[in-house]
Amino acid sequence: MIKGLYETHIQVRNLDRAVEFYTRVLGLKFAHRDDTRPIVFLWIGDNKQQMLGLWEVKENLQTRHFAFNASKEDILNFSSTYLKDRGLKPYNFLKDNSDTPMVFAWMPALAIYFDDEDGNSLEFIAILEGAGRPELGVIPYEEWLAYTS
Incomplete structure (x- = not known):
């Protein structure tokens, strides 16, 4: 349903x-x-x-989180520039001062985060092809490719 x-x-x-x-x-x-x-x-x-x-x-105010569906190519090639050009600070799931998209290996899905002006956590996410690998955790996309190639 x-x-x-x-x-x-x-x-x-x-x-x-x-x-x-x-x-x-x-x-x-x-x-x-x-x-x-x-x-x-x-x-x-x-x-x-x-x-x-x-x-x-x-x-x-109670801030929330939600994700916009995006393509893998857009996240990899344009998301950081797109966000920065609009005055937004992209960050990854680990919040380690990197704007490199990360892979949630259990899904698998590629994601990058940013906040709106009120502190709501927003995300661009793309589901990746193939089976999930939960044992890998959250890893950089390049590392994901090494496991799936």
Whole structure:
């Protein structure tokens, strides 16, 4: 019955600033602003397949994490430049001051992280082909290639 995740919601401190970030900086598309409550809905991708809700809260902001699906090629070739060109600091899962994407070997999946202006942890992730290797943990992509070649 479940075919995927349709929408997720996060809290932001300033709704207009967050809409600007997610539309102008990340390229999401404006869908709807509810005038009866402090929320804006944004489309992720085309054809109304996924949606992000931004809720403005003035106190006790609770940051969250979610991941955008991306291609392996985009993550490897463009993600760091894409993020840096937009004033964002990419980081890997280990938070070791590296902006090199890492592989979650159990899945396997390639990922790079960044934060929005409110401290929500965002991620670009691409599922890799082949079987998972959970015993490898989280490793650099080059190391993953050595195990899978």
